[in-house]
Amino acid sequence: MASSSPTKPSPTKVSKSATCLCGAVAVTVTGVDKGAVLCHCSNCQRSSGSSFAHNYRFLDADLTFDKGEDAVTRYEDGDTTNGNVLARHFCKVCGSNVFLQPSTPPRMWILHTGGMQDKTQPARELFTHNKHPWIGDVTPVRAKV
Numbered sequence: 757m758a759s760s761s762p763t764k765p766s767p768t769k770v771s772k773s774a775t776c777l778c779g780a781v782a783v784t785v786t787g788v789d790k791g792a793v794l795c796h797c798s799n800c801q802r803s804s805g806s807s808f809a810h811n812y813r814f815l816d817a818d819l820t821f822d823k824g825e826d827a828v829t830r831y832e833d834g835d836t837t838n839g840n841v842l843a844r845h846f847c848k849v850c851g852s853n854v855f856l857q858p859s860t861p862p863r864m865w866i867l868h869t870g871g872m873q874d875k876t877q878p879a880r881e882l883f884t885h886n887k888h889p890w891i892g893d894v895t896p897v898r899a900k901v
């Protein structure tokens with residue numbers, strides 16, 4: 757009697773959206789939820805203009821433009837640790853980093869959480885050898901933005 761191979765349940769896909777600061781660009785990514793990470797690599801520090809990037813990752817994912825496809829430009833970041841090009845996409849109008857796409861499989865899209873409504877707590881940190889030692893050890897000040 758032939759045994760049938762068990763079918764793996766396909767992972768549930770989720771959709772999350774992000775917009776840039778000026779609102780010209782809005783995208784939605786649908787894919788397998790890989791959660792949020794903090795990336796402390798020097799390229800994310802430079803690209804974000806901040807101390808780290810807070811990135812939400814999706815596997816086997818598709819990205820659709822809700823608006824502003826022609827308002828997006830990209831920088832092919834080839835100076836990466838593994839040598840794989842990472843396409844960093846940002847708004848031509850306001851300069852916000854909106855999303856990233858690694859050039860190599862698996863098919864992944866990454867949203868910068870700063871543009872998302874749901875700023876999910878990161879589960880992991882990457883490139884911690886490059887993390888600023890003072891993060892989390894700074895005195896809060898009440899500021900109005």
Ligand SMILES: [Zn+2]
Pocket residue numbers: 776777778779780781847848849850851852
């Ligand atoms: Zn913008």
Ligand SMILES: [Zn+2]
Pocket residue numbers: 795796797798799800801809
């Ligand atoms: Zn990084």
